[in-house]
Amino acid sequence: MNQFPSPALDIVGLVKDVGPIPALEGRMKRIISNISLQANFGQVTALLGANGAGKTTTIECAQGLQNRTDGSITLLGEDPQNASATLRARVGVMLQDGGLPPAARPVALLRHVASLYSHPLSVDALVDRLGIGEFSNTTIRRLSGGQKQRVALAASLLGNPEVLFLDEPSAGLDPQSRLMVFELIRELRDAGKAIVLTTHLLDDAQRLADYVYIVDKGESVTQGTVPELLSESTSAQSHRVMTFEAKPGLDTAALSRSGITCEQTRPGSYRMSGSLEPADLEHFGQWCAAQAVMPTSVHLASQSLEDVFLAIAGAQEQSGLTVEGNKQ
Ligand SMILES: Nc1ncnc2c1ncn2[C@@H]1O[C@H](COP(=O)(O)OP(=O)(O)OP(=O)(O)O)[C@@H](O)[C@H]1O
Secondary structure, X not given: OOOOOOOOEEEEEEEXXXXXXXXXXXXXXEEEEEEEEEXXXXXEXXXXXXOOOOHHHHHHHHHOOOOOOEXXXXXXXXXXXXXXXXXXXXXXXXXXXXXOOOOOOHHHHHHHXXXXXXXXXXXXXXXXXXXXXXXXXXXXXXXXXXHHHHHHHHHHHOOOOOEEEEEOOOOOOOHHHHHHHHHXXXXXXXXXXXXXXXXXXXXHHHHHOXXXXXXXXXXXXXXXXXXXHHHHOHHHHHOEEEEEEOOOOOOOHHHOEOOEEEEEEEOOEEEXXXXXXXXXHHHHHHXXXXXXXXXXXXXXEOOOHHHHHHHHHOHHHHHHOEOOOOXX
């Protein structure tokens, strides 16, 4: 499909200064000090980090939307800072805020975007695939956040890009739309596209990414496949998460012990995490019996990327990250 050898995107030692900043007496501020990343065709590459870690800046530099201060970036064999129209046509971008004209109607907008490409994908097929037909006559400004996300994703795909940048693609999506979008992303990956995903949702990265780069405070911290990152983290190996659904407002204090926390993450959803042992499951059964609680679901998960991230970045960074069941 592509004429260039992998990687589709190669970022080496990215540095980005902004300013001058009045609060720094007119000095420049370094917001990216050393980020390197490679994204290959046929893979989902995730750039994962807390709010303010530098993900959007990195990706905007990669797209040529911001100029870098230092380092090198090669996108489909070109420097994106001097991107040609041909290069831009081969790259799809779905921005966090959608960037869609508020007065337009989704299908008419998509037909217009398709008309800008010489070989666009079928608008009807994308509308059908992303369930856009059900709100095709509503203006963009009246759409929900999740509906806008789906239109923005369709628009980014119309040119049949070889590289696709997705900034927080599941933001605002309901669980059903999220699965639909994830399935489409996997299909695009399997069709050989290079997909670069930025997210602060550890669960999204864990479900979708073939390769993950974790960034923190403008620097690359670690990288690897999800299994590699999990196997490298000793804390992750001993860490387990048990979630259960039951009636809201239960007093779960008795389920906590040293090394185990239990909290209600949203009404009726509970999350126990820590170094869970078989005895904790027995204790959980006894607690249910004593409280006359019959959970509607119980799920025991193995270690997650959350544990890896926390082990790397330190627990104080937790506030900027979001895990399943605790979305911001
Ligand atoms: N033009 C600018 N002037 C000053 N600071 C900036 C500028 N652009 C970005 N920053 C700061 O640089 C840091 C990185 O920003 P960036 O938007 O890249 O983070 P992010 O990882 O994408 O965060 P989020 O997940 O919240 O979108 C933040 O602390 C941000 O406030």
